Amino acid sequence: MFSLMPELIVFGASNSFGSPYSTVAVVIALLAAVLVAALNWVDYMIVPAVFRSLGLRFKLAKDYSINMPQDAIIKNVNGLYYAVGFLTANIFGYVFKAEAMEEDIDEKIADATETWERSLIGIDFPFKFHVLSANRDVQKARDLLEGKRSYVEFQMNRMIQNQKSSDSELGEMRRKLNMLQAQMDRISEGEKPISTVMYVETVAVGVTEKAATDGLTGQIERLQVALSSLDVQLARVVGRELNTVFEFNFMLPDTYSAASSYFDNQG
């Protein structure tokens, strides 16, 4: 919000730039505002593109660097290039699934082992599947859900009173309410609320950096196909988050508060 203040000031004081130039000032401020908003949502696309166009390459530590497209970590060992890449493996935020307690949950748990093993059959290259998890405080998690539920109930009541909302908007609100209630029911039944970040890491080798990164891209595409049956969203990690997940190999967040920002990113 602070970052949009200069733009707001320009919109208010555009007259001080004189008659034809006030439009130019507003256009400049508008472009800056759009760029700030874009950085807020898709910085992982914009910043690597800027770095790439400037031809910048970053060395993370001794022996490790990020490649130019910012989608792989490169390590050179005895003239061989090892390219390390990552995929997020977020669980889909299914609204319809989450709004009701699943009756066949035991069946799903029982099938999970076989689904996992079947996914691995076609993989003939090294990879790691990571799950970073931490227990959340039960009372805090319950309070948070109750707060969210009250807010949704308030919004629903206002919609009903105004009589302006469509049935679909009200239906959406009801789904949100059911989802929150289902989560609260699970906690009440003794399930522990946990936060997780899941991601996949793979490594490819080549005699040149390009050979290694090409191999890595092929492996990542194969992993996306092989692990698709796990009901997870597999997106390649690029930009600053590449550095973050790479550093997890050497140091993990040691408290829940330090890790919470990563959990939030998983939505």
Place this chain on the structure above:
Amino acid sequence: MDTKIVMFLGLLMLSFILLVAAIVIPPTGIFTLVKLLLLLASMVFDILAFASRYYHTYIVELVKQHRKSIVLSSENAYRLSETGEAIIAKRGETYIATMYMTIPVYVSGTEMSPEERLDFGKQVGRLISINKEPVRYTTQMRVMNKDLYIESIHDMITSTENDVLKLEGQPGSEKETDKLKGSIEMWNNILASAGSSQSLELVSYAAVSGSGTTELEATTMVQQKARDLMSGISSTMGIVPLLAVGDELIRMLEPEYAIPFTTVSEQITKKIEEEVI
């Protein structure tokens, strides 16, 4: 104050100063151009201030180093602790020690009954929720380093060949000699199949970190956490987790250990063959 916040506030302040200057300068003649340039600079600093939220390290080093290849750190990503049980990384004045422990699970879902699969699934669910502080569980598939295995097969063949030589010429040893020759044939077949394709192994492990202002403090902290985690894993899964040390620890961290050097030529040949086909 955190350097990230200092940088954000500094850039935002600069943006405001330039903006105020752009507004107060009268819009006459050449000054109009100056006003617009100041406005442009103000917006650039504003964008940089926002970008510094995640990219402050990159921006600082970019400004400092003025070159295409930016060195964010030239130090080792980590080092082994004196005991070899933990790895130590340093960020600013904080030491972060991380310990890895293997979870030796040798079961397959295809060999289980539906009830056993359900129990196992629930055990894994409980495993992930035993820890209050962040723990990372990993399942890693890696290429086996078969050097020692192949060497042992070679030794076996040599020793059996020696036995054959000793037995040859001795009366009544034909049956034994034939058996040993068959054994040599078998080991040669195993050697041929072991050398022609790569073998993969699947290992599971957990990692936990602890921090402190000194290395000793961080290591003590992580040792305590690792002990708690190991006892939790042990009671949940009914297995004894083992602390990864030395080479085993490095194999979990470094990419070249996931694809051992001796298997690289094999992989590159395979890749070329695939491309040609």
